[in-house]
Amino acid sequence: MTFPDGTGGGPPPADDPPTTRLKPIGPDTRPPGEPAYGTYGGPAPGAYGTAGGTADGTGTDTGTGTGTGTGTGFPAPPGGGARPRRRGLRTALLLVAAVLAGALGGVTYGYHEQAGEPPTPLPPLNQPGLAHPRKPLPADEVPEPLSAAQDRRVKTDGDLRELLVSRPDGTTDAELGYGGEGWLAPYEVAADSGAADGLLGFMLEHGLRRTAFTSWQEEGATTTSVVMVHLFQFRNDATAGSVDYLEAQQTYSSIGVDGRVRSVPLEGSANGRAYFPDTPFEEAGLPPLYQAIALARRGDIVVEIYWIDGAPVEEKDLTRLAERQLERL
Template sequence: MSEPTPDAKAEATSEAAADPAPDAEPVVAPPRRVGRTVALIAVAAVLGIVAGTAVGYGIQAQRPPTALPALNQRDLAYPAKPLPKGKEPEPLSAAEDRGLKTEGDLRDLLLPKPKGAKSSPFAPRDNRLSITAYAATYDYPGAAFSSLLEDGIRRVVSTGWSNGEGRITEINLVQFRGGAGQPAAQRAEDQRGYLGDEDGAVVRLIEGSADGRAYLLPVRREAGRFDVYQARAVFHRGDVMVDIILSDVKKISEKEITSLAERQLERL
């Protein structure tokens, strides 16, 4: 028998590798560990940042403090020289500066009591109303008190009168801190949102105001009592919110509440 040639040996070896024996177990490569190198790099980067930050703070701490510039710098004065006497600008008038009126006695801006009207038993004698007393007019006095303080309430003045026939008028001027009047505007908006939720309320615009509204509320009826009609007007001017309440045992017309609100607006 002749020996197989080298080409025949190579062919047999190739066939054996391509077609393993049925009983041979498959060889499984070990799983590759992925992520270890990435984790090591991330840890090294974090350590580098921490070390760099510590070194930076150390260097900064060893440096002498840098002096700040003086606050009273001469070049910041305006004008550069005082104006000659007699040439100073005139102060703003009350029409030009809304805050000028409200910085004085706020009670002077309340509508006066009409002739023949009686003082309301609910109005304070000196027209000054404490924040606690004003908060007590809300449905939830405790929450109202906290909310008013958060809004920066400053003071409240109030007046009221009765015509002796069942009608009671109440006017509250509520002043807030904040300069631009934003707290007063927001408070007025909150009140209008509450009044607008009343079912059947009639809403009317207050002429001359940005977004003031007057409301004719639904009549309240109870067995054995007179019907109670109520109208409200809420608006703001500058840092003052105005809250007007009319109560009567007879119907209140739209003109009565809007006219009262417009006259109070003119005072501001």
């Protein structure tokens, strides 16, 4: 059996090596859009004429003409019919390369020029000539120091005990073991707390500067009340110790045995509050003791007032005392 392209069918001879049966396929020269022809098992190139025509190119009205191998078919394409290469992408790449080369060259040239310049000397660190004024001012031209209304430290850097609220008439010194008024060392402040080591470390770490206090007691008809006022002054340099201490004390005072403790704000202070626990402190052999606390801050000073009484503390009494202390600061 022989195919139209001249190749024979059937299995090849056994002694025929496989490579001798491979026939190279020439380039495809058919017009665009036409089906493949001249492949294995198909008609020979040029076997078909035009659509509906015979092999010799003449048309029929049936459109079923077949070729016999003598038809002319389509003419061969003209020589040199390769598609022209697109230059747009190549031009863009060349432009990008030129821009990058220009930028790199500019940076290199600038660095080379700067490296060749002598180093610019830096000004000396010590410049006494910048002091102002160069000469002391005459005595009549020296400005007045700031007043306490303009600089709060003018008042708070003095004797802190003078800023303590005055005790009410008819009261006596409270029996606290260290007097009724004066200075307190940090360890004395921490000694009365339930966690002396923790409170002492906290105050020293947050820059406690000094503590002034006053206290008094008042004998009532049925009970005795004790009031203690503390002014804690912090350095507020490396850390805002007064802010941290106030927040810690307010958090501790706002939680009681029965949950949240009732509190009211203090007038004249953006962050001051007074706390009134409902549950009294009870100990064997002693009557129940009620406690109220006022906490506020003015600059680097924290105000801390404890009011202990055998009856529930009146809200107006504690808030009025705390507001008086804030006014003195």
